[in-house]
Amino acid sequence: MKKEILRTIKFTLIAASAGLIQMGVFALLNELLHLNYWLSYLIALVLSVVWNFTFNRRYTFQSATNIPRAMLLVFAYYLVFTPLSTWNEHFLTVIRCWNEYLVTILNMLINFVTEFLYQRFVVFRKSLDTNALAERKPH
DSSP states (O other), X not given: OHHHHHHHHHHHHHHHHHHHHHHHHHHIIIIISOOOHHHHHHHHHHHHHHHHHHHIIIXXXXXXXXXXXXXXXXXXXXXHHHHHHHHHHHIIXXXXXXXXXXXXXXXXXXXXXXXXXXXXXXXXXXTTTOSHHHHHSXX
């Protein structure tokens, strides 16, 4: 139980840093470069996903799993999440006139919960605590 609480805290901190990257990139592309809103969202999302996956694989899930396989599983998650969240962004900001940043934060919260569950119970389920970092810790 203690290990899972620590794992959740690590995921939260790494996800928060990925969220800062996503918001920063989104603001840069949307406000300064005036890219299309959905394109700004999509680019920011991809960059935050790469960051999040890299650090969570190593530090949160401490997985020595096959990286291409794990990335393919994460890619599968985003094949579903990205179109749904992009549609949600468009629907809520363009059709319902919600604030762009509020909707982005809402999608980030949905992503945070669903991605943790997906990575913990699908992507890294059989390879938790198998990398060199985990092997060095006393059990």
